[in-house]
Amino acid sequence: MALHDSIRYENGTLMMDALPMADLVAKTGTPVYLYSLKRALHNLHAIRTAYSGLTVEVHYSAKANGCLAVLRALIQAGAGIDAVSAGEIHRALTAGATPQQIVFAGVGKTPDEIRYAVGQGVGWFNVENVDELHQLQQAATDLGRDAVPVALRLNPEVTASTHPYIATGHGGAKFGLTAEVIRHVLAHQAQYPRLRFGGLHVHIGSQLGDTAATVAAVSRAQELLAPYPALRMLNIGGGMPAVYRQGQALPAFSDFAAALRPLLRDYHVILEPGRAIIADAGVLVTTILYVKKQAGQTLYIVDAGMTELIRPALYEAVHEFVPLRSFEGNIHRAAQVVGPVCESSDVLGQEVMLPELRPGDRLAILTAGAYGMVMASNYNARPRPPEVVVTAQGNSAFVARARETWEDLLRGEV
Numbered sequence: 001m002a003l004h005d006s007i008r009y010e011n012g013t014l015m016m017d018a019l020p021m022a023d024l025v026a027k028t029g030t031p032v033y034l035y036s037l038k039r040a041l042h043n044l045h046a047i048r049t050a051y052s053g054l055t056v057e058v059h060y061s062a063k064a065n066g067c068l069a070v071l072r073a074l075i076q077a078g079a080g081i082d083a084v085s086a087g088e089i090h091r092a093l094t095a096g097a098t099p100q101q102i103v104f105a106g107v108g109k110t111p112d113e114i115r116y117a118v119g120q121g122v123g124w125f126n127v128e129n130v131d132e133l134h135q136l137q138q139a140a141t142d143l144g145r146d147a148v149p150v151a152l153r154l155n156p157e158v159t160a161s162t163h164p165y166i167a168t169g170h171g172g173a174k175f176g177l178t179a180e181v182i183r184h185v186l187a188h189q190a191q192y193p194r195l196r197f198g199g200l201h202v203h204i205g206s207q208l209g210d211t212a213a214t215v216a217a218v219s220r221a222q223e224l225l226a227p228y229p230a231l232r233m234l235n236i237g238g239g240m241p242a243v244y245r246q247g248q249a250l251p252a253f254s255d256f257a258a259a260l261r262p263l264l265r266d267y268h269v270i271l272e273p274g275r276a277i278i279a280d281a282g283v284l285v286t287t288i289l290y291v292k293k294q295a296g297q298t299l300y301i302v303d304a305g306m307t308e309l310i311r312p313a314l315y316e317a318v319h320e321f322v323p324l325r326s327f328e329g330n331i332h333r334a335a336q337v338v339g340p341v342c343e344s345s346d347v348l349g350q351e352v353m354l355p356e357l358r359p360g361d362r363l364a365i366l367t368a369g370a371y372g373m374v375m376a377s378n379y380n381a382r383p384r385p386p387e388v389v390v391t392a393q394g395n396s397a398f399v400a401r402a403r404e405t406w407e408d409l410l411r412g413e414v
């Protein structure tokens with residue numbers, strides 16, 4: 001099981017750090033997300049340690065989990081933020097980031113978002129479009145800003161070893177600029193006197209299964225930068241994987257760092273990890289509503305579904321499920337864990353090995369801290385779940401976000 005120091009059994013009770021999960025969920029009911037700040041900070045530290053000796057800044061990718069309490073803890077620990085919308089920049093600022101600590105990425109930034117970000121003075125713009133450069137130049141002129149920092153996002157035309165829905169660096173993807181366009185822009189930097197070109201950005205995908213594609217992408221970026229010794233910022237994006245299933249063979253942070261180290265020595269490197277920091281720091285806890293045994297199978301119908309965790313339906317993602325109190329010794333049988341949403345794809349887990357469970361029993365869905373709550377929806381008029389955070393010391397917790405109410409669901413409608 002993908003358990004670790006922060007999420008583990010102690011005397012048959014599933015714990016988050018020093019606190020039993022059963023106690024944590026008693027405050028809010030289920031479904032509920034629980035996050036361990038201790039684990040998130042541990043992951044941040046492990047990434048920094050792997051890359052030590054190089055000039056590396058970690059900008060946590062807020063898209064993975066934008067909970068203010070999570071952002072606050074990571075920012076206080078010195079992380080910058082990778083934001084993909086003005087909304088995420090606003091969240092990052094609210095959580096205490098300085099504008100300079102924020103990199104602003106995104107394939108479709110609106111003119112208003114660009115003006116907002118220039119006005120705030122964000123640290124880097126990861127630019128994916130030549131028209132975006134013109135808009136940036138215009139916004140800088142209108143707002144009287146100079147030397148707006150730009151990293152051009154390269155589409156390196158490499159195929160990442162991951163699910164096709166989270167690969168971004170192959171030719172034909174909507175992301176980034178081709179090498180040809182980048183060569184042209186760099187040769188004509190003078191056309192954008194208000195911008196300061198600092199280097200390149202390259203992000204080839206998420207949950208990367210090997211380091212080779214990243215090495216190839218970084219090498220291509222460096223070929224483009226070779227004629228410009230003043231441009232030595234390289235943002236190599238996110239993508240480092242999380243362990244979703246015990247025994248999954250995946251490259252560790254240290255494998256990425258070791259493979260890239262020879263290439264990165266003379267560069268100012270930015271990393272944008274999201275999943276690698278927060279995925280295994282979070283669980284989604286759900287309660288069994290019904291047990292249905294029919295057509296030769298056991299179905300556990302639970303109170304969380306694709307509205308709370310869409311990853312299985314969207315990416316065929318596989319999560320592990322563990323009961324809040326262990327049933328060691330009991331026979332485990334394959335069951336389906338399904339949500340209450342009126343969609344056939346609302347299956348959280350297939351062939352999940354579980355003991356005999358009853359209505360009222362609770363399950364933790366592991367490794368749910370990334371791309372979980374941020375993708376939650378109100379489909380079927382379901383209020384989004386609360387988020388409970390266990391503090392960095394591990395011995396106390398607070399409700400970081402309340403469960404949505406029916407009024408929340410109606411807000412803004414006439």
Ligand SMILES: Cc1ncc(COP(=O)(O)O)c(C=O)c1O
Nearest residue numbers: 061203206238239272273274275
């Ligand atoms: C540009 C960029 N940076 C960083 C990330 C974060 O990726 P991950 O959560 O895999 O680290 C993403 C995710 O899609 C991304 O698109």
